[in-house]
Amino acid sequence: MSGETDLIKLYSARILELAADMPRLGRLDAPCATVKRRSPLCGSTITVDIVAEDDRITDYAQDVRACALGQAAASVVGGNIVGCTLDEVRAARDGLLAMLKENGPTPPAPFDGLEVLRPAADYKNRHASIMLSLEASLEALEKVTESA
Template sequence: MSNDSDLIKLYSSRILALAADIPHLGRLDDPDATVNRRSPLCGSSVTVDVRVDGDRLAEMGQDVKACALGQAAAAVTAQAAVGADLAQLQKGRDQLRAMLKGKGDVPDAPFAGFEVLTPAVEYKNRHASILLSIEALTEAVEAAQTAKAI
């Protein structure tokens, strides 16, 4: 069972600062793809719009309705993602999943900012919210690239 000091670490000032300043907030007009993800466990949701240029994410917008941890994860995702290619996004997503399961280290650059969420490893009920933004973003880039290839 966790104690109060664990919860204080979980909601550190760094996490709260990220949650208060999420980059790329808002929806894009005429995106190449849009994906909405919702965590049934906590009700957090994220909608991500993307525009791609070749194999790279050129622009993104996001509407984030999540707890502080989900918001912080959305901020880290948005700070790192623009300019990344699909393989980098997939790797960041997979490394974050592994980190949260306790089976991997902090994701590599450009997603090393997820280090701030390492205290959440012990809180499995928060993992879905933390993963929402990067999962939605990766899925949206995949959909945009598929649509442009047709």
């Protein structure tokens, strides 16, 4: 019962609020790059469309089919990613991974809202879903910068 109680605590009110109110949902009409990622463990998927100039994201949309934790991560990412550079998105991805796997520091601003997911560190089977939005966004932005 203790494990079940801990899992219920994991889904805090803030995580559920973020999951229920994801910004930038949908698809872009003319993206520079599109990436679809899937977590094989849980089946969560995300499709990210970006428009970028140089290495900076100027428009963003996401189609998210994930658990509440993956949705919460996508909510924070979607609300903060426009205007970010390749290096900033990479630092956020690396920071989130370190926070989950090594109890590292909170990812840098503007992605510091991902701190809400720190309790998920103990649930390794949820990490892939949480990482999807940043991994897909980084891959899409890398595609744009490589083709420039």
